[in-house]
Amino acid sequence: MTDALISLQGVQKYYGEYHALRGIDAEIGAGEFFSLLGPSGCGKTTLLRAIAGFEDISGGQILLAGRDMAGVAPNKRPTNMVFQSYAIFPHLSVEQNVGFGLRRSDLSAAEKTHAIGAALEMVGLGHLGKRAAHALSGGQRQRVALARALILKPKVLLLDEPLSALDRKMREEMQVELIKLQREVGITFILVTHDQEEALVMSDRIAVMFEGEIAQLDDPEVLYRRPATRRVADFIGVMNFLPGQAGSGGLDVAGLGRVEIDAVHWPQGKVLGACAVGLRPETMSLLYEGEVARAREVTGVIDEVVYYGDMTYYDVRLDGAPEPLRLSMRNVVGRDVLEVGAQARLAWDPRAMVVFPGEGGSPA
């Protein structure tokens, strides 16, 4: 791909003996909302900081708009960053914070004022320009940080866990706002997050990282429905894993029986032998009286009921399965929440199965 805005080629980073980035390859396009997702310590923040220029890389190349960034200082890169702590300058007003990046520009005072006003307007803080920065709420600080980073019209906006300091409701609001903002300005956003839901909601593409390597790079839907490895499947959302045995006659799944080997998804190709079979909770359902399964059905006993208001999670114990299967049901009128210990018919579909060859069925 030659039209990639950012090209990461075999990026390596050592901290002394510690190998933080083990060869990262990725191409990020112009205008893309790209997320680096992984547990803490996976190297996602290091990679973001390397793109910003705060970390020197030990090997490989980072190309930005075709230009090698090695040795280019952060203030000379066409990137701007929203820090996890927001790093709002506490001794300056909101306007001065937002206008900080314009201090060295050739714009006239009137042009600067106008640009600052427009940036504040964009994040919905037009009325707060004169306020002292330390008098802002968490959500307002976040917006100031965004306006401050975007006023320089960077090619890439880097966001380091920007929503982690906000409460849940605020976070969900800001997610939507960030998506809108990104569409509006058309700038490439690179988001670092450990929150898989946040990454799924916001991103065009997601790179899932473990231990300094990209485990899978795909769009959210593929990532969720067709995880490449069991570890990715486990990290993104909830997935049940059952032990399976693939043979020439078909795939035997503990508790669910035999299915046709071609009906299920093999992200790494078909390999006969022991395997782990993954099933998402929402791909299964409990059958009420008079209902019939569209694909397959099996009988079990309800082991646990967790009521969420809009949803209910059931753990269903099946004969032959080592662990109860977790499934989620939407709560609709006329369908009662079932009780623990009740017999239940469970509908499932082989097409929803993802098979990971060579991996055990029980939790690792």
Place this chain on the structure above:
Amino acid sequence: MRMRPLALFAGLYLLFLYAPIILLPLFAFNDGTVIAFPLQGFTTRWFIDLANTPDLREATGNSLIIACSVAVLATCLGLFAARAATRYTFPLKGGIMGFIMLPLVLPEVIVAISLLVTLSQLGLTTSIYTIILGHTLLCMPFAIAILQGSFSGLDQSLEEAAMDLGETRTGAFFAVILPLVVPGIIASLLICFIISLDEFIIAFFLSGNEPTLPVYLWGQLRFPARLPIVMALGTILVALSILLLVVANALRRYGLRRSGQDDSGGFL
């Protein structure tokens, strides 16, 4: 009322601590040459005498030159050390910082004697400048302790954010870090100033024939007739010290508030 014995203890403690100091202004305004009760009546003549003593003016001048130089020197050096200690990791950091802070607990007499020996070995004569050197050594730990407090409370991303927004490393320091530690710098200047102004032992050993105020004061104690003037001078020094301390602490609190931190209380 289980608290009563403790309250009594606290009262006695404060009395013991401050009664001698209260005697200073009492006798400074007392119209009599003998330092004893009963008081003779109100006068300000000791203060006027004070102003008309040329030796004293000279000693005051020496002290002010020394205190100002020490405040600036110790604060500048402390700034480097505090910044290095909070921002970077380097080999033997703990040991190095420990050594820098050591004068805080070393007996001053020992420091003074070793300085005197070193100076005479180097063939230098004692003067205002040697006192400045000695006091800088003494004040550095205080400056570092105060400034470290200012630096360590700063979010490291602030500097990175400034660099990210187009500043160079130096530019970021002056645009963001320095304004946020200015209250700490002023507090450090004031504290070092007071310490140097009040310091006796090192000044006594290193002063030669250019006495500082405390050294001059001590010399005057030999003449009973001069005692009321000493009291008057002492009163001024105490008032000045208290004023500077209050200002320094107010600035420190202001700085903390402005950079959005909580006051953890205490200077050091």
